[in-house]
Amino acid sequence: MDRIDNFRALTRDMTRAVGMFGSQLAGSDLTLTEVRVFYEIGEREWTGRALAEYLGLDEGYVSRIVSKFERRRWVVRRVSESDRRVRVLSVTPEGRAERAVLVERMRVRAGALLGDVPEVNALHTDEAVGRLRHHLAGDAIAETPVxxxxxxxxxxxxxxxxxxxxxxxxxxxxxxxxxxxxxxxxxxxxxxxxxxxxxxxxxxxxxxxxxxxxxxxxxxxxxxxxxxxxxxxxxxxxxxxxxxxxxxxxxxxxxxxxxxxxxxxxxxxxxxxxxxxxxxxxxxxxxxxxxxxxxxxxxxxxx
Missing domain, CATH: 3.40.630.30 (Gcn5-related N-acetyltransferase (GNAT))
Structure with a gap:
């Protein structure tokens, strides 16, 4: 198996593993895509268009998801502090509390997927994951402290x-x-x-x-x-x-x-x-x- 076929096999394995989370997270009516959008809004300041481009999603689809969050009072659109001509997405205090619950739930499920990795192999797993993340999301990873x-x-x-x-x-x-x-x-x-x-x-x-x-x-x-x-x-x-x-x-x-x-x-x-x-x-x-x-x-x- 060459490098390309090996990578394609990995993406299939990851799709299957992520699918084990279920189409919806237990205890939440949000889909995985909605969780992704909600998580990223809490990470940094986004316009709707920039967020859609970053996630590789249709802008209209992201707008409908954001509207759902606005109705729940989890997200608001506000004027950017750096450019008052631009409106950005921001998580409300209620949204931060809900996001914290979702993040912990995702960590628990991800931890369960990795739970069978022997401690002696954990370092190699971390290294492999880190190298892939640097290849696939270099700009985002560069913001992580060294x-x-x-x-x-x-x-x-x-x-x-x-x-x-x-x-x-x-x-x-x-x-x-x-x-x-x-x-x-x-x-x-x-x-x-x-x-x-x-x-x-x-x-x-x-x-x-x-x-x-x-x-x-x-x-x-x-x-x-x-x-x-x-x-x-x-x-x-x-x-x-x-x-x-x-x-x-x-x-x-x-x-x-x-x-x-x-x-x-x-x-x-x-x-x-x-x-x-x-x-x-x-x-x-x-x-x-x-x-x-x-x-x-x-x-x-x-x-």
Whole structure:
């Protein structure tokens, strides 16, 4: 089964699973489409037309649903605070109370569908769901806050796999690069000093989007920035800059006087962030590494 057929199979499975909610939610006379409309009105400010376009529904159909909510005093049309020429949809206090009940009911039913997923597989499920959401609803997902957290036990394997797969598919690197990433992580896990070393994971909506590492070196005054990566899905959104800033701030707080890093000339996006942060390139060497001819670069930042 190729990627397209696999995705089509997933959409059929999801349609069947959502159908298990029933044509109407238990305890409510609203259809699933009406619940979708009601939920989105409570999420942000919409005009009727914009809401219909967002949901992929006929504007007249959405207008009839909104009229139903108005009769129940759940929704009102009011003048937009940002543009008084525009009327937007707003949930009333009564509507918020009803919406809260519906949201909890949907959470319970969704939880029941996921209830059979073993805990050991839950992380993989969250990752898969998050990646699909980023692909299919990128603009909406981009509004979800990014969490910057520590590396947790068991995640090193993911970091090795994601880093190495990207390097292979993007730059043609061989297994030597994977071995290097693994060696760096093994060294971190074995010699980790929480006052001097740290790894950050950037995560949004269940999907791990980036990573960076600050580790000590043989010289107690020098720290190393290592394993900086941002998923292509999340580039251009400030995540990479935030990771670099956090790494540098940690190094300063830990008392290091200098931070160094090693990178390669084709990593243009990362290099722009290093330059922005004040790093200076101190050496360039064209060499054969990981099965490719590359320009290895050494950069330094005085802290």
């Amino acid at each position: 969490i910057y957290r520590d590396l947790t036990p068991g995640e090193s394997g993911w970091l090795i796999q994601r880093f190495s797969e990207f390097a292979r598919l993007t730059y043609g690197f061989d297994a030597g690069f994977e071995a290097l990433v693994a060696e760096i992580l093994v060294g971190y896990l074995r010699n980790h000093d929480p006052t001097r070393d740290r790894v950050w994971i950037a995560e949004r909506a269940g999907l791990r989007l980036g990573t960076i590492m600050c580790v000590h070196s043989d010289d107690p005054d020098i720290s190393k920035l290592r394993l900086f990566f941002v998923d292509p899905l999340a580039r251009g959104q400030g995540i990479g800059a935030e990771l670099v800033d956090r790494c540098i701030a940690f190094a300063r707080e830990a008392g290091y006087g200098k931070m160094v890093l090693w990178t390669q000339g084709q990593l243009h996006g990362a290099i722009r962030l290093y330059e922005r942060a004040g790093f200076v390139c101190v050496d360039r060497q064209t060499e054969t590494d990981f099965g490719q001819t590359v320009e290895n670069q050494s950069w330094e930042l005085l802290l």
